Amino acid sequence: xxxxxxxxxxxxxxxxxxxxxxxxxxxxxxxxxxxxxxxxxxxxxxxxxxxxxxxxxxxxxxxxxxxxxxxxxxxxxxxxxxxxxxxxxxxxxxxxxxxxxxxxxxxxxxxxxxxxxxxxxxxxxxxxxxxxxxxxxxxxxxxxxxxxxxxxxxxxxxxxxxxxxxxxxxxxxxxxxxxxxxxxxxxxxxxxxxxxxxxxxxxxxxxxxxxxxxxxxxxxxxxxxxxxxxxxxxxxxxxxxxxxxxxxxxxxxxxxxxxxxxxxxxxxxxxxxxxxxxxxxxxxxxxxxxxxxx
Amino acid sequence: xxxxxxxxxxxxxxxxxxxxxxxxxxxxxxxxxxxxxxxxxxxxxxxxxxxxxxxxxxxxxxxxxxxxxxxxxxxxxxxxxxxxxxxxxxxxxxxxxxxxxxxxxxxxxxxxxxxxxxxxxxxxxxxxxxxxxxxxxxxxxxxxxxxxxxxxxxxxxxxxxxxxxxxxxxxxxxxxxxxxxxxxxxxxxxxxxxxxxxxxxxxxxxxxxxxxxxxxxxxxxxxxxxxxxxxxxxxxxxxxxxxxxxxxxxxxxxxxxxxxxxxxxxxxxxxxxxxxxxxxxxxxxxxxxxxxxxxxxxxxxxxxxxxxxxxxxxxxxxxxxxxxx
Numbered sequence: 001x002x003x004x005x006x007x008x009x010x011x012x013x014x015x016x017x018x019x020x021x022x023x024x025x026x027x028x029x030x031x032x033x034x035x036x037x038x039x040x041x042x043x044x045x046x047x048x049x050x051x052x053x054x055x056x057x058x059x060x061x062x063x064x065x066x067x068x069x070x071x072x073x074x075x076x077x078x079x080x081x082x083x084x085x086x087x088x089x090x091x092x093x094x095x096x097x098x099x100x101x102x103x104x105x106x107x108x109x110x111x112x113x114x115x116x117x118x119x120x121x122x123x124x125x126x127x128x129x130x131x132x133x134x135x136x137x138x139x140x141x142x143x144x145x146x147x148x149x150x151x152x153x154x155x156x157x158x159x160x161x162x163x164x165x166x167x168x169x170x171x172x173x174x175x176x177x178x179x180x181x182x183x184x185x186x187x188x189x190x191x192x193x194x195x196x197x198x199x200x201x202x203x204x205x206x207x208x209x210x211x212x213x214x215x216x217x218x219x220x221x222x223x224x225x226x227x228x229x230x231x232x233x234x235x236x237x238x239x240x241x242x243x244x245x246x247x248x249x250x251x252x253x254x255x256x257x258x259x260x261x262x263x264x265x266x267x268x269x270x271x272x273x274x275x276x277x278x279x280x281x282x283x284x285x286x287x288x289x290x291x292x293x294x
Numbered sequence: 295x296x297x298x299x300x301x302x303x304x305x306x307x308x309x310x311x312x313x314x315x316x317x318x319x320x321x322x323x324x325x326x327x328x329x330x331x332x333x334x335x336x337x338x339x340x341x342x343x344x345x346x347x348x349x350x351x352x353x354x355x356x357x358x359x360x361x362x363x364x365x366x367x368x369x370x371x372x373x374x375x376x377x378x379x380x381x382x383x384x385x386x387x388x389x390x391x392x393x394x395x396x397x398x399x400x401x402x403x404x405x406x407x408x409x410x411x412x413x414x415x416x417x418x419x420x421x422x423x424x425x426x427x428x429x430x431x432x433x434x435x436x437x438x439x440x441x442x443x444x445x446x447x448x449x450x451x452x453x454x455x456x457x458x459x460x461x462x463x464x465x466x467x468x469x470x471x472x473x474x475x476x477x478x479x480x481x482x483x484x485x486x487x488x489x490x491x492x493x494x495x496x497x498x499x500x501x502x503x504x505x506x507x508x509x510x511x512x513x514x515x516x517x518x519x520x521x522x523x524x525x526x527x528x529x530x531x532x533x534x535x536x537x538x539x540x541x542x543x544x545x546x547x548x549x550x551x552x553x554x555x556x557x558x559x560x561x562x563x564x565x566x567x568x569x570x571x572x573x574x575x576x577x578x579x580x581x582x583x584x585x586x587x588x589x590x591x592x593x594x595x596x597x598x599x600x601x602x603x604x605x606x607x608x609x610x611x612x613x614x615x616x617x618x619x
Contacts, residue, residue, distance in 0.1 A: 025404075025406070025407025025408065025409070025411075026407060028404040028407075028411055029404050029405055029407070031404070032400070032401045032404040032405070035401075036390060036393070036401060039392060039393065040392055041392065117388055117389070117390060117391075118385070118386070118387075118388025119388050119389065119390060119402075121349075121354055121384050121385070121388065122382075122384075122388060122402050122405075122450065123402065123405045124352075124353070124354060125352050125354070125377060125380070125382045125384065126377070126402055126403075126405035126406040127373060127374060127377035127378065127405070127406060128405035128406070128407075129374065129407070132407070133405075289356070291349075291354070291355035291356060292349070292354040292355065293349065293354075293355060
């Protein structure tokens with residue numbers, strides 16, 4: 001309703017170019033954000049460490065005597081018969097600590113890292129826009145979640161194919177699927193775990209808006225992920241379990257049935273969505289009112 | 295740049311602007327007025343509130359009191375439309391050490407959604423050229439010297455044509471050659487119509503490139519005006535020693551001077567001292583003495599102290615190395 005008098009002017013402040021330039025401008029910042037993330041040595045070191053997990057598992061199994069069924073992580077005993085289980089085992093092993101650790105580093109660094117470098121003030125003066133910057137930071141962290149899980153799954157598949165025979169896979173439901181479909185299932189599990197990590201990434205982003213010291217935000221995020229998993233194992237806290245963001249982290253077995261049961265995928269996505277909204281609201285409240293003094 | 299985008303008026307205007315951190319007042323009710331087209335030197339010792347003021351002007355921190363208008367628009371409400379027209383160097387340069395100089399500039403340029411993408415590479419190249427960094431464009435910032443980072447920071451402020459440049463201590467870490475380059479850069483930008491707001495604790499620097507000056511001390515703006523006004527306020531101060539203080543004061547007032555007792559009364563016989571600073575116009579010292587003698591004032595001592603801007607600055611901000619809290 002209220003007319004903006006300067007809107008008629010042809011100057012650079014006229015809203016017309018703002019409206020048209022906005023969307024492609026945000027893609028440019030997103031591309032820049034991803035390039036900063038993936039040009040860091042640290043990011044590649046973390047991905048390499050994650051890739052080492054399936055390689056280590058495959059090598060160890062290859063070099064040792066056959067694993068008796070029922071010992072070690074689930075699927076471990078099946079690897080020597082079918083290499084396609086390497087990726088699944090590696091994902092299972094990485095969920096409790098390795099993946100949350102890397103996600104904690106990336107998410108905890110989002111705002112605090114820029115504040116620590118001093119680049120935050122230059123991004124805001126550019127101007128990036130506080131809400132826009134927050135959204136793009138989160139989107140980049142989410143891309144990392146997916147990259148990290150897919151890295152484990154993909155390297156696992158390669159290591160499995162290289163070191164072991166590959167054949168049809170018997171699912172938990174007793175059905176058998178061929179190798180191609182089992183790779184698809186691996187990717188599905190990777191996607192499930194990536195979704196699982198989105199809540200943690202949002203928590204890391206929120207913590208990151210409270211400090212100028214990235215290591216502090218990273219540590220706090222990782223500690224929270226451990227606390228959540230410990231609480232999830234205490235029977236005394238059973239009432240709390242369905243609300244913990246790590247509650248469905250290991251419930252991807254449903255994706256190994258025929259037909260696929262999407263129940264846990266949906267419940268997990270809903271829970272993570274709740275955490276994204278809550279942590280996002282905290283991050284928004286804090287970051288839009290924050291004095292940037294670094 | 296067209297100037298139709300905002301209403302005319304000062305490039306920067308604050309009204310009772312204040313910022314408190316807990317109980318400490320970092321900026322205390324300042325009224326800045328930076329005319330368009332001026333090169334405004336924002337002077338003050340370390341810790342006097344210059345950088346905090348700049349953060350408030352750019353919307354990085356929120357004021358606890360008062361109002362800010364930049365380029366005619368209210369801050370922080372108008373930040374999104376004001377900031378694209380403002381280039382800034384705030385509290386030293388800051389860059390991603392693992393990216394090259396050019397990549398850093400491209401990143402910060404991409405942060406502004408209105409910055410045209412198709413001209414980005416060319417604008418980055420031009421900005422680097424302007425600050426003499428073309429040869430180091432592909433080098434990682436980690437390998438830059440402090441002076442090179444400072445130049446890169448200035449290049450970032452110049453990525454687009456700006457109406458207002460806010461440069462916080464732009465010559466920090468630069469060698470004499472670099473300092474001269476920055477001065478001539480500021481002059482050429484001002485000649486092109488850009489308003490330049492430059493903070494510094496170096497008087498000589500401000501004297502050489504600014505048209506206007508504001509002086510901060512312990513969070514307060516203690517003086518503001520054109521360079522000439524501020525100099526005039528500090529120059530041609532006369533010191534008069536006489537036993538006939540009252541008569542002398544009358545004579546000086548008659549000459550349009552404003553005598554103020556310097557206070558040191560050294561016994562009844564010695565009389566007292568008077569000092570005065572002629573506002574605006576200058577009366578020749580010999581005329582003052584002649585007038586005094588003609589009026590029968592006994593002159594024991596008479597001296598003219600040519601206070602430099604430096605003395606004026608020290609008199610406004612206090613002496614010594616104490617960093618204002």
